[in-house]
Amino acid sequence: MALVMTSQLQVMQSLAKNNRDRTMADRSNGHSSPCQKTLSTAHILLTHTHCDHYLEQLLTQKNTDITHVPMLAIKPLAISKIKQKALYEADTWVFLSKHSLGENAELLKQHRSDQCIVAIGPGTAHLLSDHDITVDYVPEQDHSSDGILALPLFNTDSKRNVLVFSEASGPAYLKKGLKERGHAVIHAATYQHQKRDTTEIAQTISPIIDSITHITTHSQKGLDHLHTVSEKEYMPTLKQKTLLVTSQHMRASATEHGFQSVICSDNNGPTQIVNSISAHRKGAIYG
CATH class of the missing domain: 3.40.50.10090 (Rossmann fold)
Incomplete structure (x- = not known):
């Protein structure tokens, strides 16, 4: 009987060790448990006219990849x-x-x-x-x-x-x-x-379009030209990405253009834009 109990104890200890080893291996391989929901890396397409270094700096700090493709010059x-x-x-x-x-x-x-x-x-x-x-x-x-x-x-x-x-x-x-x-x-x-040439814009976006998660547009004319690029260059996938706009008027216009997921920043400042995108990403993860 003592031998049987000892064997059972050894089996339980072995199973516990295997579970610990598996957990450590998962962590080392970048896996997380179902309860450890984390934000995956977003890829944001910035379409405003001039590079905004402060906005890009804030986005980079939020585990975000950035591509800047202006719609307008x-x-x-x-x-x-x-x-x-x-x-x-x-x-x-x-x-x-x-x-x-x-x-x-x-x-x-x-x-x-x-x-x-x-x-x-x-x-x-x-x-x-x-x-x-x-x-x-x-x-x-x-x-x-x-x-x-x-x-x-x-x-x-x-x-x-x-x-x-x-x-x-x-x-x-x-x-x-x-x-x-x-x-x-x-x-x-x-x-x-x-307005920048639609073909030139499409050639820049096409190689990365599958990885893009969000698009930002900061003006009505920029939004309108983004719509033109999607239609003229046969890129309907652009309208399936989450689009951030900076006014309620633009939000209504984006919906009319056929963009399926539109979020609106409270203002056009870099901090609020980043906060709006972060809130949307967290909502997508945690519901």
Whole structure:
């Protein structure tokens, strides 16, 4: 009997040792138990026009691979001599994107006095601050023309002379909304969007398309051209990826374009974009 009990004890000890060895081997091979859910590496396709080093740094810290493929190119424009007079006359300057400053930073600083400065979002505000142009107002939530129109600044009895810095085609919706509120509006073109060749974009994306998990787009025109690339170059897989946009208007537009999974960042700042993607990834893992 003693011999049988000893044998059973040896078997149990051997099984326990094997289980420990198997667990250690699994860990050394990178395996985890069913209860140890971890985030796999994401691969994010950034489509904004210029490289944002801070955004890429934050994403890299989150176990993320990054590929930057711009949808649009930017051609900076100098503020015309005629519009330079408006720099003095306007009491409010409105900047509609990071590109709105263009190559006019020194000119604007020379004409800067007591104008009220409005930026469409935190990213634009940070860029202006980097050029020693202090921003007075940024919409809290909706970083779009609607967010600017909702600012208390433009909804009082005091009428303002507004100079809007933006893309050459002009902010028709914002101008209309400001004029309806009784404000005078002048537009200064500081850059021009140029759509990149769809074939060139497709050739860059095709080799990595299966590994892409998320796509970010930071402007309506960029979103529209991403849609064009998907349709013209027969890349429907792009619309199956999780798409991050930076306004509710863009979210509605992306859904209309046929993107199947759309998430919206609270603003267009790098930190919030990263937080939105991280929250989505965790939700996908943990439900």
